[in-house]
Amino acid sequence: MISIALMFADNRFGYVDNIRYGIGFLTAPIYWLSDAPSVITNAFDDSFLARSELVERNKQLELKLLVAQNELRLLENVAFENSRLLELDQSASAIFGEVSPAEIINISPDLSSKRVLINKGVLDDVVRGQAVLDANGLMGQVDQVMPTTSWVLLITDSHHQTPVEVNRNGERALARGSSNRPGQLELEFVTASQDIVVGDKLVSSGMGSVFPKNYPVGEVETIVRNPGQNFLAVTVRPFAKLDSTRLVLLVKGSPSERVDLIKTESVGASIEREF
Amino acid sequence: MRPGLTAASYFSGFCIFVVASIFSIIPLPLWVVNFRPEFVPMVIIYWVSALPLRVSVGTAWFLGLFLDVLEGSVLGINGLGLVLVAYFASSQHRRFRMLKSSQQATIVAIVIALYLVFSHWLRVINGESIYDGFSYLFGSLTSGLLWPLLVYFFSFIRSFSPR
Structure with a gap:
């Protein structure tokens, strides 16, 4: 019961951020330990590079x-x-x-x-x-x-939406992380009349004021027109090496x-x- | 207080939990991720069946809370899953200890599969994960296969403690 209450509190209200913060002090060394292998290999790489x-x-x-x-x-x-x-x-x-x-x-x-x-x-x-x-x-x-x-x-998480625009003409859209194609984005609610073609570069539109404006997000890779569907299926390859x-x-x-x-x-x- | 449980045993218990939680978050190549053995519930099953008076549902809940923060998931998901695991282990620990190693491994695999299904379900409800197939259940198979090794390892550690 406590767990369910806790989940509810965390998800809806964020009351328990302080608990998370407190336990966060304890988790830091574990992150450090689990990262140690890659740190050590990187250090080896660095020290054995010739002049x-x-x-x-x-x-x-x-x-x-x-x-x-x-x-x-x-x-x-x-x-x-x-x-x-x-x-x-x-x-x-x-x-x-x-x-x-x-x-x-x-x-x-x-x-x-x-x-x-x-x-x-x-x-x-x-x-x-x-x-x-x-x-x-x-x-x-x-x-x-x-x-x-x-x-x-x-941005590729299926619960994350990024407000984007096409840098060629300023057409706006929402890019959501694709749930069936990992590592890709999908544009939501793009109508057939919107001017978006394969190869278009997408930049962040700055709406919602979370992301800075005009930062590159990705490139339109495929556009599928399904007759009978209201919106186009547009997939986007993100520029960032995620x-x-x-x-x-x-x-x-x-x-x-x-x-x-x-x-x-x-x-x-x-x-x-x-x- | 039983003579076997000294400060040293608490310390070794702490170390074991730290190692188990490192195994639960260490980054793995993509093709092994689904086979990641769930060491934390395995350790809890072992502790509850070996020391039912010391480790029980409450301990499991706190360890689960710690694991939640570690994985960055919504607080309480792992807690609830581990509480179920600990409850099952503590209610059946007498029967469980009588079983052969292979039978124990089978039961561990089943319990961990239930744990995985349950925590995955909670993650989907909380909007943190999405439903895509049952491939995440492979972790229970590897956990079952590693169970005899874990028991061997624990009995090796316990051979150091004074009786």
Whole structure:
């Protein structure tokens, strides 16, 4: 009976977050232990790399950084122009939110729930609802926070919906994690009259103010028209490497704080601050 | 207080539970995930049948709460499942201890299958998991196969404790 009451309390009201937080202190060492094998192998890899290899890799990374910086400048211009054209103050400051790095240290033991554990928690100012990105695209949002760790719900979870838009024409849709094709997204409620074709790039639309605007989400892979069905079946391949990346980025600030930031700051000021 | 239960036995019990819970969350390759043996309910079955006065339903509930936080699931799911396992083990522990190892393994596999069905059902109700086939039940088979090893391991540990 206590269990049932507890489940109900947790699911509906979130009364028991404090209990979870308390026990979270005890679970941290277990996460650390279960992550130890991969940490040790990584450490071995690092220490046995030859110096020449390191130099080579350093060169490559510097080149990449240069390219990335150039792209960033380009992006900055585009965002500036875009916001001027659309007279939308939001877009520019929303892309360039502050980010902090984190590492994935575990995945959900349940196959059908797509969640990962990251090594940052309340003590590192992580809050529920923070957006999580990797180098290629949107990954998910923080679902549960514990003292030094937190669970991230990935965009491919079948209970997660991401508000997206087509970057070509601004058609909006909701991307839900596919339940029968793991690792894929499905667009919901796309009518036959909407202009979405295979190969379209989808970006986050910023609606619901959980995710930053204009961050890449995925690419439309297949579109199936079923006569007799009201909506098209659209599958999307996410850009983020959801099952192979280890380093992720947390977008700083809770969603509501970010909205305040967007409202109060002018575009020019925020871009100057960031760059 | 029975002479066998010293601070050392509590400590070894704690270590065993930590190891069991590490096994329940350690990341595995995709093709083995469904075969993950459920060490925590197995350990609870063993403890309840070996020390029915020490370990019972309440202990199982608290361990389940810990496991819930560890797996990041809704609090109470594993607690409820483990309570059922512990209740079954404590009500049948006299009969259970008389059985041969292979018979015990069969019963453990069945009980863990029930545990998996029940906790999966609770997860689906709580909107945390989805129904997709019965492949998650393979875990009960591996648990049953590993049961004799677990018993051997526990009797090895207990041979150190003073009688």
